[in-house]
Amino acid sequence: MENKHWWNNSVVYQIYPKSFQDSNGDGVGDLRGIINRLDYLQKLGVDVIWLNPIYKSPQVDNGYDISDYQAINPTLGDMADFQELIDGIHQRGMKLVMDLVVNHTSDQHHWFQEAKKGKDNKYRDYYIWRDGKDGHEPNNWGSYFSGSAWQYDQDSDQYYLHLFATQQPDLNWENPDVRHSVYDMMNWWAAKGVDGFRMDVINLISKPEGLPDGKKAADEKYANVEPLVANGHRIHEFLQEMNKNVMSKHKMITVGETPGATPEDAEKYADLDNKELNMVFQFEHMGLDGNPNPALGKWYDQKTKLSDLRANFTKWQEKLAGKAWNSLYWNNHDQPRVVSRFGDDSTEEYRVKSAKMLATMLHFQQGTPYIYEGEEIGMTNAAFPKLDDYVDLESINAYHQLVDDQHLLDGKTMMKYIAKHSRDNARTPMQWDASANAGFTTGTPWEKVNPAYKYINVDQALADPNSIFYYYQKLIQLRHELPVITNGSYRLVDGNEDDQEVYAYLRQNADTTLLVILNYTAQGLTRHYDVPSDAKLLISNYADDAGDVLRPYEAKVYQY
Template sequence: MANWWKEAVAYQIYPRSFKDSNGDGIGDLNGITEKLDYLEDLGIDLIWICPMYKSPNDDNGYDISDYQQIMAEFGTMEDFDRLLAGVHERGMRLIIDLVVNHTSDEHPWFLESRSSRDNPKRDWYIWRDGRNGAEPNNWEGIFKGSAWEFDPLTEQYFLHLFTCRQPDLNWENHDMRAAVYDMMRWWLDKGIDGFRIDAIAHMKKEPRLADVPNPDKLRYAPSMKSHLNYDGLLDYVDDMSRNVLKHYDIVTVGEMNGLFADRAEEWVGEHRNRLSMVFQFEHVRLWEPEEGLRPEPAVLKKIFTAWQEALEGKGWNALYVENHDLTRITSRWGDTEHHWRESATCIAALYFLMQGTPFIYQGQEIGMTNTRFGGIEDFDDVSAKNMWRELAAQGRSEEEIIAFLTNTGRDNSRTPMQWNTWPNAGFSDGEPWFQVNANYEMINVATQQQDPNSVLNFYRALIQLRRQERTLIYGRYALELPQHEQIYAYRRELAEDTFLVLCNMSSKAANWSEIELSLKGAHCVLGNYPQVDEDYRLHAWETRVYRF
């Protein structure tokens, strides 16, 4: 089934780090508006903006104190309205983060809830008595430490799966849901084009809030199985759809840790009227200690192919390799030391041309890399600071901790956008809120706009190719060379039209035989090397797209 959001190319903006318009060192809404022409020229159809709501910033805006006001650092509601109008004037669309697993502890709902045990909003959050002078259960928060915080005023604990200043909403309470739905309709009536729904996988909790047995032996955070894609969660999604989502022509993308391909259709099936797409976590392994390790091509083949096949003719994939919670993909999967450009562009082609809507995270299109950290003072992210304390308590040295967080820390993706070679990478005329990556003079938009072989212009070519070829949007995916240890290859097929995508996911040349995969009748329409030297041999991190 054709749909506008299936044919779109999306771009994620982390507003604090995108563009500062007033010199205070903090990215803002007017800065985004200034760069709309750049996004239009890149070929973007859909923009996703991370939270810009009023917030005390305990978790960089994901702790919301008012869903219907703009954070003062980012501007005003009038600035947002001007941005939305500018997006629509250029034929693009805009979605925003819907963060309703939790609020800030400064949200009026929570202030009422904590005011007394008999307040009407008490049950809008999850409160429990302690036991034997300790927390209600042994659940651990996603950002480490207990998932419970004691409130001395009412002498009970409230649940917070993230930071202690992000109390979880109680989705069993229908009055709370109604208030959330009113807020959603307010934004949709304003004219936004949908939502990325944050932490949706955690909204349903194990009803008894029971202890987790043998917590140290679990793969994820100890309590994760008690609130990760828990049975009954889809009832909440159905209720949200009945009351809000199905009444608008919008796109919805759920952040879905803990969901695997065999159950994907339940969430995004064409006829289920639930979500448009989900961001699955299998290929990025978010929240796992080994997240920074480079996956083998065989692992990526297994995961991507499972999702492609599971949703073929049934639902739709959201394609991504970077976001605000992940390290930079060229540092994580590629070879920034010897083959920075080649690996950045190879990875781009790998995920971008599968069946689904591709998302680009700001700076990904110029191959931005991980940054460098000198000590704990260089980290801003609350999860990194918590991890530092935990590792230090385990006796790990400062050098070991920095090395670990350099590979896994979310701060890597939150350094200011690198626009040009000016001071602060052209991000701000003032002192940036966070350190600019030292490589901005080499990696920036202005330099790459002038280089026809740049990462940026390769992304432009990818977007243009996908836009003009319906097969690369709706065509069936078919894996090729499944046993090859270096090459990830797949076809896209629609009617009599066929494309072949070849990606050498290694820093060594890779060969295959004509018997394994023939190129007879094929024409190379895109590649990241100047010319095709040998038909059945790929250079390090070479990618080619053939049409038959």
């Protein structure tokens, strides 16, 4: 497969602006802080910077509740700062992706403020309103953030739909005025130089006709809404219309966040003809360590089995090959830290070795890799001990629901699960140095700093030639230099399908073979692979090559 598009061999770096760098001492990261760190990102070698939402917002859900799509949130800066940021990114040969949140708005958005004024207001139909049933909600849908997905409006005696927080009413994509308002806004940002969009829960925008009840277990008050709203009957029509009105006019990179999407769904969203999106974020590998009890969802503390992880990666690599494009990621603003989740942060040696091993596992696959801020220095979960330490609405709501309301877990167990899976693990401030607050702010940080900053920080990483940072830098360089990483085929090494400890796969094109060998465990192992005598050891997380002996968390890649 040829590299038809500029983003085929690009690497994206995700910034959570509130947590990246504060420039004015108010404890919240800002655009000026990002501007001040652009040289660091250029040194790492990434091609694209993706920013989580920077729009005006009441910050009920950390910026995913947008009150004005065409204004910068004052805590982050202003439009002049944004222009300086995008100019600085472009001057360094990088590109900028904005977060697009159009399944819902904030309840403070002027569209919703108008919609609340009455059923005859022209913005009423920008949102999804329904009459109640027998004094209750219109249906049994549950919110992603716990409780009902419906909120009663006393003035109109109707309910509005909110798949997420009460303050995040869902937009009505059946209304063409909504759709074209969104397209106009996207083109406005493109005119400012934005190079693409990451589209938040974009496959939830097409709701089912009639909004029917969902299935729920006997002990559940509300139904899991995802099977009903994900990949809806008009989703491809909407995205093709968006592509026609926006993406086809610009050389953009687009990635859709698509919970519940299968490889077959991804083929439609991200086919190589690019009628809709360039690629999607799917979540199957993120759900492999969920609780066996469906009522507890993701709240658990067991590590993913290698057999499950390998089978999932292999499925996506094989099923999308030649049909659609993969996105590759371990971390984002909603997921715990990769080294604490899939690796081993029990000792400093294992933290560094397992972080490099996991990076190798992902970065030699086909697709566009995404690096989340701090991943490149091996930042770990914060694992705060008290519920009061947490800021994340999802974690706090889940504790009260599962412990206080439903009595499914005791508080100590739930705190253990929250320490493992809370979204706050990803949102603690970036660890720049060993000074107060990790060099993130001179004020009081909006979220507590991970205490590990004293020995895990950028200064330390840049001073150590064997650090995780320089390993990521080399992985990025190799992707830029070796076409086989982008266009080569993928297959497991014969006999590796059932190995519970080692993941070994091949990437091949007409003139190059890469053999990737990964020890997922803290044990020393012996494995024999047929490595040609003239093979080159391309990269490894150990200083030497012990041949058939694999040391704890060893990763090595041969080229021949």
